[in-house]
Amino acid sequence: MVTMQKIAELCGVSRGTVDRVMHGRGRVSSETAAHIMQIAKELGYEPNPAGKALAARKKQPHVAVILPSEGNPFFDEVIRGLQTSAEFYSSYGLKMELYTMKGYNAQIQLDILKRVSQSVEALIINPIDDESIREALDKLVDEGKFIVTVNNDASTTKRHCYVGADYENSGITACALLAALTKARANVGIVLGNRQVLGHCKRLEGFFQRMDSLPDFHVAAVVENEDDDICSYDRTKAMLAENPHITALYLAAGGVYGACRAVMELPGEKRPLVIAVDSVPTTVEMMKNGIITAVIYQHPYRQGRRAMEVAFEYLINGRRPRYDEYLVKNEIKLLENL
Numbered sequence: 001m002v003t004m005q006k007i008a009e010l011c012g013v014s015r016g017t018v019d020r021v022m023h024g025r026g027r028v029s030s031e032t033a034a035h036i037m038q039i040a041k042e043l044g045y046e047p048n049p050a051g052k053a054l055a056a057r058k059k060q061p062h063v064a065v066i067l068p069s070e071g072n073p074f075f076d077e078v079i080r081g082l083q084t085s086a087e088f089y090s091s092y093g094l095k096m097e098l099y100t101m102k103g104y105n106a107q108i109q110l111d112i113l114k115r116v117s118q119s120v121e122a123l124i125i126n127p128i129d130d131e132s133i134r135e136a137l138d139k140l141v142d143e144g145k146f147i148v149t150v151n152n153d154a155s156t157t158k159r160h161c162y163v164g165a166d167y168e169n170s171g172i173t174a175c176a177l178l179a180a181l182t183k184a185r186a187n188v189g190i191v192l193g194n195r196q197v198l199g200h201c202k203r204l205e206g207f208f209q210r211m212d213s214l215p216d217f218h219v220a221a222v223v224e225n226e227d228d229d230i231c232s233y234d235r236t237k238a239m240l241a242e243n244p245h246i247t248a249l250y251l252a253a254g255g256v257y258g259a260c261r262a263v264m265e266l267p268g269e270k271r272p273l274v275i276a277v278d279s280v281p282t283t284v285e286m287m288k289n290g291i292i293t294a295v296i297y298q299h300p301y302r303q304g305r306r307a308m309e310v311a312f313e314y315l316i317n318g319r320r321p322r323y324d325e326y327l328v329k330n331e332i333k334l335l336e337n338l
Contacts, residue, residue, distance in 0.1 A: 002040075002043045004018045004019055005018075007043065011032075011039055017036070018040075022036075022040070060093045060095060061121045061316070062096075062119060063095070063120060063121070064096075064097045064120040065096060065098045065099065065123075065125070066099045066112050066124075067079070067101075067150075068101050069100045069101075070101060070103075071103075072254040073281070074277075074280055074300060075151075075300070076300075077304065078301070081301040081302060081308070082096065082098075084304075084305055085304070092312070094312060096308070099116060104197060104226065109128050110133060113125075113133070117143075122146040122147070122311045123140065123146070124149075124308065125137070125150065126151050127149055128197065129198040129201070130196060134154055134157050137159055148162070148307050148311055149164070150303055150304070151163075151164040151303055153198055153199065153325075155198075160314070161324055163306045164328065165199070165303075166330060167206065168209070170298065171207035171210070172206040172207070173206075173296055174206075174250050175210035175214075175217075175250075181248075182273060184214050184216055186216075186217055186247050187245050188250055189220055189243060189246040189248070189272065191223055191235070191255065192222055192224050192225070193227045193252070194226055200252060207219075220239075225255040226255070228254070232254075232262075233262050237262035240266065244270070246272050248274070249272045250275055251277065256282065257286065260274065263291055264289075274291055274292045275293055276292050278296075288335060299328040299331075302328055
């Protein structure tokens with residue numbers, strides 16, 4: 001086992017100097033610190049977990065979670081996963097503070113970020129794709145905060161890692177599934193959440209990318225519903241009225257129940273084939289009613305658990321993420337295999 005004492009002997013310094021470098025305390029010249037870190041890396045040195053845990057309990061590390069979850073039942077499972085991990089790690093002093101918002105207002109999310117930034121060591125966030133949010137995240141990283149994006153990424157920022165779905169692949173999979181179900185002949189209506197959500201845009205890009213190879217596949221209209229059932233009902237109903245030739249619907253975000261209620265108002269023979277994302281209770285209800293044929297499932301509970309695990313490993317054990325992205329599989333689910 002590699003110890004601090006062994007590193008000290010190899011570097012010709014005291015154990016206390018090594019300890020100060022490893023924990024960022026005290027004054028050590030940059031040359032000496034770099035040499036110690038290089039030797040530690042070459043030897044595969046790992047900090048003592050028990051010591052890290054003891055230090056963490058003294059600091060009582062806090063993790064803030066910011067999610068646009070109000071009115072969007074998809075996030076119920078993400079939150080359950082986060083809470084399960086947080087409770088498991090509570091004996092190490094880890095505490096989670098959950099902040100929720102409705103919809104995708106960048107100013108509201110920015111206000112929450114400013115409010116919590118001084119009291120936490122780590123942040124798990126579903127970020128809105130807005131320059132003000134990207135700048136705020138970079139500033140927090142520069143200040144020493146550890147940031148994990150969950151379910152939706154901000155890949156151009158300095159965030160430490162992303163935990164969530166491969167959205168482009170999700171869109172590709174949805175298009176391929178619809179093509180298989182319609183024998184590659186369809187006029188498709190797409191119901192998106194919000195174009196300020198990078199993941200929603202990536203789904204759309206993936207869908208169009210796959211559609212390039214389908215000459216008899218066309219998108220009739222794309223509407224945004226803010227992941228809100230009432231808005232989704234109104235805009236889906238209007239889209240179907242304006243485009244009566246639509247034969248398939250891709251519900252690419254939340255608000256699935258509202259969109260399905262609009263479909264149910266059509267005569268049976270005029271109802272389009274519908275696929276959606278994830279399997280919240282109301283979506284399962286619509287599958288049982290024969291309105292939705294299949295969903296693309298993205299493991300929300302697993303996303304929440306993994307995001308908190310990554311934060312724990314950094315705050316308690318000092319381990320940075322091994323990967324830039326932790327992606328869950330996109331799986332096709334029918335009523336029979338939910």
